Amino acid sequence: MESARIIAAAARIVRDVGIAEEIAQDALVAALEQWPRTGVPDRPGAWLTAAAKNRAVDLVRRRETYARKLAEVGRDLTEETYDPEPSGPGDIDDDLLRLIFTACHPVLSAEARVALTLRLVGGLRTDEIARAFLVLEATVAQRIVRAKRSLAKAGVEFEVPYGEERAARLGSVLEVIYLVFNEGYAATAGDDLLRPALCEDALRLARVLTGLMPEEGEVHGLAALLEIQASRTAARTGPDGQPVLLSEQNRGRWNRLLIRRGFAALERAGRGGDFGPYALQAAIAACHARAVTYEETDWRTIAALYARLAAVAPSPVVELNRAVAVSMADGPEAGLALVDALAAAPALKDYHLLPSVRGDLLDRLGRGAEARAEFERAAALTRNARERGLLLDRARGTTTDGRPAPEHPEPRR
Structure with a gap:
């Protein structure tokens, strides 16, 4: 920690x-x-x-x-x-933020910047970073070693840059904070679903960035996304630490202060015009936060937002999330057609949420035996003990009664 x-x-x-x-x-x-x-x-x-x-x-x-x-x-x-807190928005006296901007120096490739910062700031192991990126562990290990050597060779200063140099590194910084939060929100491996310390660090850094770069819409978009997602933390696990599906969460336990903060940040993100990828994801999270009950969720709007997200940040994982939303708006048959079209995507070959989503859709269509096989395959792919237990429970409980879709994490690019 x-x-x-x-x-x-x-x-x-x-x-x-x-x-x-x-x-x-x-x-x-x-x-x-x-x-x-x-x-x-x-x-x-x-x-x-x-x-x-x-x-x-x-x-x-x-x-x-x-x-x-x-x-x-x-x-x-x-x-x-x-004291890691900043002294002021104009002069960020925050060693963690300095560390992120240093690791995101342009001398490194975009992939190396993110991998190094996740290792140093997020405390993630090499295998966890590899799973977050859906690449080989050896590839990530090489990126980290080469990144350290490159920074040392170039004599990169340990500082928060200003002006154009700061703007040039911002995209990588935002992606790092986003992926650190994602690992805390849904841990890749281990015995716990959540790693709250990672979420807290990511959220704090996102807030610092909004003070540092108040005119950047995507900075506010990321902050909005993390605020709203963090609001669900208390409801996402039961007393024994087992995951609680979105459809079964007690929304009275969602943190309304964080939701209000997220809505305010989302409004600031939209002042500059079109939403970027983080603001679009925040808008999706806001749809869930506005619904008083699961049944009142505006899935059609969520599906449309995922379509916009796929246009500006194409990814098979984004398409998988869109398929879930389409299945809730137009029925499981429509969603299954989209999921089956993704089956051959190399990036999803070992991604446990692909068979998990497919299993849910098959279960809702009354194809219990096929659904059971998909849930079991998903359980074999995940390395998180809590997720594995949930998936095996779903495999044992496959029915023909059209159960609601499980919660899916925000898209990882």
Whole structure:
């Protein structure tokens, strides 16, 4: 949970994200060695950050450039407190945000920028990033290694850029925050459906960006999307941690404050004209938030919004989400035709939501045996224990009574 902040704090001192990651690991090892003897400190995050800073300072001291580095930092590096909040919208004093903009430097490819930032900021393992991108794990590992080398070779400054340079990196920054939130909202693997710390970090960074770039519609669009999605968190799992389908969620538990914040951000996103991909996804989320009950959901509008999204950000995953909306608006036969047309898409070959959606549509059509096979295939593909349990339950409970479609995560591009 603290690794991203520790890496960011160290990177501000050593100006090298690869070395900073090693220093963060050293700090965690020191905690494992000392805390069993001394006890866990009251503020473990501050302890770890201070330990990493001390190691970073020691490293810089051993270099001839120590005096210059110390002057650049301009603060007492041995300070043991750590406040990641920004000092103001015009001068973002946020090490995490600096880390994201550094990892999104134009010297890197778009794929490398996102992979590196997910690794450093999101704390995702290489296999989790690979699954989020629907690519091979070895490919992601190579991207991360090469990205660190490229940043070090180019001498990239650890800073938040300004002017045209900031705008040039914004697309990658938004995508990183979006994917970090998605991993927190629906964890790729593990025993828990949610990773709330990732959602909180992504939401906080999105809010910081709205202050930093108030005229950028897509910044507000992303913030709107995350606010509205985060509003459902309390209702998405039961007391035992099991997933709760969208159709069965207690909407009284949805956070109305976050929904209002999301609606306000969505309104700001639309002031500049046409919606971009994040604003369109936020508009889809807003349709769900406006419906008092599941039955009142405006699926026809949602299907139309997905069609617009597919036009501006084409993706087989977007088309899969559109198929679900079409099935709710026009019937499962219409949705199944769209899903079957996606079956050959290489990006969906091992994507568990494809057979999950197909199983639901077959179940609603009364084709129970086929539906059961699809749910079992989806369960075999997912690496999240909670999702697997839900899918196996659905396989055992296939019926002919036309049950509603399960919730699907926001489209991952």
